[in-house]
Amino acid sequence: MKRVRASLIGLVVAASCGREPTTPVTQPVTPPAQQEMPTTGTGMPGMTSFDQRVRDLMRQYGIPGGAVALVRDGKLIYARGFGYADAENKTPVQPDALFRIASVSKPITSAAIMKLVEDGKLGLDDRVAPLIADLKPAPGAKVDPRWEQITIRHLLNHTGGWDRDKPNGGFDPMFQSAVAAAAVGAPAPASAETIIRYMKGMPLDFDPGTKWAYSNFGYDILGRVIERLSGMPYEEFVRTRVLQPAGANRTRVGKTRMKDALADEVRYYYPGAALNWPLVPSVFPGEGIVPANYGGYYLEATDSxxxxxxxxxxxxxxxxxxxxxxxxxxxxxxxxxxEMTGSGATTCPDGSCYYAAGWWVRPGQGDATWWHGGDYPGTKGMLVRSANGFAWVALFNAGAPNSLVNELDAALWNALGVITSFPTHDLFSSFR
Incomplete structure (x- = not known):
């Protein structure tokens, strides 16, 4: 194969993973000694070195388990699981194990919005305020008049008016559950709708459309727009109109508590640390101290x-x-x-990429590379569509810096670069 490099190295900006809730580190992380690392799934000729590099990186970053898969020209040619889905019980990760995907959820929500556009129920430049007028702010709260300027396109492109990183007061309301619930007198943990009511009583940080600032909250609103225009719960609409038609039948909105995990879902860890470390106050009143990855944030409210x-x-x-x-x-x-991928605010430091509706996009080679990352306490993921006909995804059951993704990306393209003949099989039919 003539090697066509589509690497993201140097372009996976910090915001690409959404920089979800962080937890104070109270002791240094030391990757555990790990002599064995099971590998599941069918190997691909020429990718033995890639398999080993995945295992090496997981050891380097103290990650118990992960899964990596690769598509070429629409066919699934590689899908493998590495390490442990349950480290305590030595249960190997299967190639199709389920993981929390964090902000990799945003492209899914974007596609659902596009289905509403296709149905004629929504325009990308429609104003948002009339669509969620039923969500009232706390009594006596003043609504910033700039809410009336926010459009669906602003929310998709992270230009809605909220900047969680602004100096002296920036915050992400999606992880302020107790504060939001108390502000509007609603039950805790705060639902997605409660957080919108809370934020309607807070001033915007900039005029909509004038600045790019990554906003989980904007996608929270998009989920409620989907519900109101479809007449269906967010998860039901997305599964019915987006995921099931694509054959992604096992993808579901996750649950906060470990006891409510889906069948075949991995356990979530901290790099080199035990399941129950670090401990934080639970978002559920009366539950006391819990592992941050199982109760430190309310997963259900982050659905969209x-x-x-x-x-x-x-x-x-x-x-x-x-x-x-x-x-x-x-x-x-x-x-x-x-519409979903064609334009957006320039975000990469070198000016070569922009954020469209749920995707980072880098034009090139007569096409474009799209990607999105995701991070939560206990999970990391990356989904990539390259400009040269490949697509790949990696999911891990522990957090890690973006350097892991950069190194994995490099290893993948190095492995592909020496392959002269690719498999003709399609493994999609081998999995549920």
Missing amino acids: HGGWVSSTVDLLRFLTHVDGRASPADILSPQLVA
């Missing part, structure tokens, strides 16, 4: 910006049905794929 649980296989099923390529057939029209 970070709440989905999926597998590498399901995510590639979704991606290959919205990627603008001929096979398999997309669930969106070419016009809507172009």
Whole structure:
């Protein structure tokens, strides 16, 4: 194969993973001694070195388990699990194990919004305020008049008016559950709707459309727009109109508590640390101190910006049905794929990429590379559609810096660069 490099190295900006809730580190992380690392799934000729590099990186970053899968020209040619889904019981990760995907959820929500556009129920430049007028702020709270300027496009592109990183007072309301609930007199933990009511009583940080600032909250609002215009719960609409038509039948919105985990869902860890470390106050009143990855934030309220649980296989099923390529057939029209990925605010330091509607996009090679990352306490993921016909996804059950993704990306393209003949099989039918 003539090697065509589509690496993201140097372009996976910090915001690409959403920089979800952080937890204070109270002791240094030391990767555990790990002599064995099981590998599941069918190997691909020429990628033995890549398999080993994945295992090496997981040891380096103290990650118990992960899964990586690769598509070429719409066919799943590689899907493997590495390490442990349950480290205590030595349960290996299967290639189609389920993981929290955090902000990799945003492309899913974007596709659902495009389905409403396709149905004629919504325009991307429609104002948001009338669509969520039923969500009232706390009694006596003053609503910033700039709410009336916010459009669907602003929310999709992170230009709605909220800046969680502003100096002296920036915050992400999606992880202020107790504060939001108390502010509007609603039950804790705060639902997605409660957080919107709370934020309606807070001033915007900038005029809508004038600045790019990554906003989980904007995608929270998009989830409620989907509910109001479809007449269906967010998860039901997305599964019915986006995921199931793409064959991604096992992808669901996750649950906060470990006891409510989905069948085949991995356990979540901290790099080199035990399951129950660090401990934080639970978002559920009266539950006391809990592991941050199982109660430090309310996963259900993050549904439309970070709440989905999926597998590498399901995510590639979704991606290959919205990627603008001929096979398999997309669930969106070419016009809507172009709307979803065609323009946005420049975000990469070198000016080579922009954030479109739920995707970072870097034009090149007569096409474009799209990607999105995700981070929560206990999980890290990355979904990539390259400009040269490949797509890949990696999911891990512990957090890690973006250097892991950069190194994994480099290892993958190095492995592909020496392959002269690719498999003709399609493994999608091998998985549920």
